[in-house]
Amino acid sequence: MALTDAGEVEATLRAVLADVLGLDPARVARFDESTELFGALPEFDSLAVAGLLTELEERLGILIEDHEVDAEMMASFGSLLTFARAKTLR
Amino acid sequence: MSVPAQSYAQYQAANGPEWLLRIGDPEAAPILFVPPLFEEMNRTRALLVATMRGLAADGHCCWLPDLSGTGESLTSLPEAKWDDWRHDVTNASKHVAVAHGQAPLIAAIRGGCLLDDAATGSGHWRFAPVPGASLARDLDRASLGGGAEWAGYHDASAVLRQALAAAVPAGVELLRTVRLSTDAGAADAKLEGPALWRRSEPGNSSEVAAALARDIAEWRQTCAAS
Numbered sequence: 001m002a003l004t005d006a007g008e009v010e011a012t013l014r015a016v017l018a019d020v021l022g023l024d025p026a027r028v029a030r031f032d033e034s035t036e037l038f039g040a041l042p043e044f045d046s047l048a049v050a051g052l053l054t055e056l057e058e059r060l061g062i063l064i065e066d067h068e069v070d071a072e073m074m075a076s077f078g079s080l081l082t083f084a085r086a087k088t089l090r
Numbered sequence: 091m092s093v094p095a096q097s098y099a100q101y102q103a104a105n106g107p108e109w110l111l112r113i114g115d116p117e118a119a120p121i122l123f124v125p126p127l128f129e130e131m132n133r134t135r136a137l138l139v140a141t142m143r144g145l146a147a148d149g150h151c152c153w154l155p156d157l158s159g160t161g162e163s164l165t166s167l168p169e170a171k172w173d174d175w176r177h178d179v180t181n182a183s184k185h186v187a188v189a190h191g192q193a194p195l196i197a198a199i200r201g202g203c204l205l206d207d208a209a210t211g212s213g214h215w216r217f218a219p220v221p222g223a224s225l226a227r228d229l230d231r232a233s234l235g236g237g238a239e240w241a242g243y244h245d246a247s248a249v250l251r252q253a254l255a256a257a258v259p260a261g262v263e264l265l266r267t268v269r270l271s272t273d274a275g276a277a278d279a280k281l282e283g284p285a286l287w288r289r290s291e292p293g294n295s296s297e298v299a300a301a302l303a304r305d306i307a308e309w310r311q312t313c314a315a316s
Contacts, residue, residue, distance in 0.1 A: 019272070020288045038235065043291065046237030050228045051288030059272060069234050 009060065009088050013081055016055045021048055033078030038071055049074070062087045094146035101185035104158050104174035105165045110182060111154040113139070114146030119310060120194035121145060122186050122209060123154045124179055127201030127254070128229060129241040130287040131160065134199060136294040137286050137302075144303030150310070153194065155182040157205075168245045172253030176208040183209035195310040200287055201225050204257040213264035213313030215306055218273060218287070222257030264316065266309045268302070279305060 018028045021043040037044050044052075052074075053064050064087065073083050094114050100107040123138060125131050142152035156163050157178045159170025186194045187210065196211035203219035229251075232241035240246060269277040270285060283298035 015272070019284045022284070022289050022291055022293050045290060046235040047232070047241070047290035049235035049237060050231040050241070051285075051290065053231060053234075054224070054228055055285060055288055058274065061274075066231065066234060071235065074235070 006085055006089060009085050010081060012059050013056070013077075013084050016052065016059060017077075020052045020055050031077040033076065033081065035077040037076055037080060038074035044074070056084060060084060060088045094143055099185070099189070101155065101178075101182050103155075103163075103178045103181060104171075105169065108156045108158060108178065109162050110156075110185065111139075111142075112151065113142045113154075114151035115149070116151055116189065118146075118149050118151040119314070120186050120190040120192065121150050121152045121306060121310060122183050122194040122196050122211065123152060124196060124198035124202035124206045124209065125154060125157075125160075126199050126287060127204075127225060128243050128246075129232075130200050130225070133287045133289055133292045136292060137299055138199065140294055140296060140299035141302045141306070144300055145306060148303065148307055150307065151190070153182070153186050155179070166245075167243065168247050170250060171247070172250055172257070175205055179205045179208040180210070183211060195306070195313060197306050201254075203259045204254075207260035207262050213309065213316075214262045214266070215309050216259065216265065216267045217302060218269050218285075219259045219267060219275075221259070222254040226251060226255035264313050266305075266312075268305055281305075 014028045017023060018025045023043060053069065057064055073079055096113050099110045099112060101110050125138060126134050138154060142154065145152050155178060158165045158174040159167040183194060183196065193210055193212045195213050195215060196206050196209045197215045198206035199217045200220055203216045204222050206214055229240045233239050267277045268279045268281065269275055271280045271282050281301045283295050286293050286295065
C-alpha cells in the first residue's frame with residue numbers, strides 16, 4: 001500500500017510530525033524545506049525519534065533501516081521530506 | 091458530573107501483592123484494563139484513566155492493575171518475567187470476578203493485547219493491538235538520535251525482551267478490535283485521534299477517551315447479552 005504521489009508523502013509527513021510531536025497542525029502546515037527540526041524543535045528530542053520512524057513506516061508502507069537514521073536526515077523538514085520521498089517513491 | 095469513587099485494592103501477583111486502581115461504584119458492572127507495556131504505559135496512562143472515569147460515570151466499575159515490576163510494584167524490573175505478567179493478568183481478573191460476583195470485560199490496549207488472553211472475562215475488547223516484535227523494535231530504536239537504551243528500560247532482562255519480541259495477540263472468544271483511522275490493521279471500528287503512545291511528552295485526548303468509553307460500554311452490553 002505504498003504511496004505513489006509526492007504530495008501525499010508530504011501530507012503524510014506533516015500529519016505524522018503533528019501527531020507524534022504533539023504540534024498544532026496549523027503550525028506544521030507552515031513548515032518549509034528550511035524549517036529546522038531535530039535539535040532545534042524542543043518537541044523533537046531523542047525520545048521522539050523511534051515513534052516518528054515507526055509511524056512513518058506504518059503510514060508510508062516503508063521500512064527504515066537503523067543505519068539510514070542520523071541527525072542530518074532529521075535536521076530539517078526538507079531533509080526529512082527528501083528521505084521520505086526517496087524511500088516511498090522508488 | 092460527580093467525581094466517580096476511586097480506591098485501591100491489592101491482588102496476589104506472581105511475586106507478592108500488587109495494586110489495582112479501581113474507579114467506579116463497586117456494585118457496578120466490572121471492566122478490567124490490561125495496560126500497554128514499558129514506555130507506552132506512561133504515555134497512555136492519562137488516556138486510560140480518562141476512559142475509566144468516563145465508563146465509571148456511565149455506570150461501570152473499572153480496574154487497572156500494576157504488573158510485576160511496573161507502577162508501584164516492589165519487584166524490580168530485572169526480576170519481572172513475561173510469564174509473571176501473564177500470571178498477574180490471570181489473577182487480577184480472578185480478583186475482580188470475586189469482588190463483583192461476575193467476570194469482567196477485559197479491555198486491553200497496545201501491548202496489553204499480548205497478555206489479555208490470560209484473563210478470564212465475559213468478553214475481550216482491544217485498542218490498537220500490536221505484535222510484540224514491533225514494540226521490541228521501537229524500544230531497540232530508542233537509542234537512535236542519542237536516546238537512552240531501551241527508552242530507559244535497559245535493565246529489562248534478556249529473556250523478557252525475547253518473550254516480548256515473540257509475542258503476538260492470541261485468538262480469543264467474543265473479541266472486538268478498535269484502531270485509529272491512521273492504522274491500516276484490521277479492525278471492527280476505526281476512530282479519529284492521535285497515537286498518544288508515540289508521543290515523547292505524555293498527552294491526553296478527551297475525544298478519544300470518550301469514544302473509547304462509549305465503544306467499551308456497548309461491547310460490554312453485547313457480551314453480557316450473549
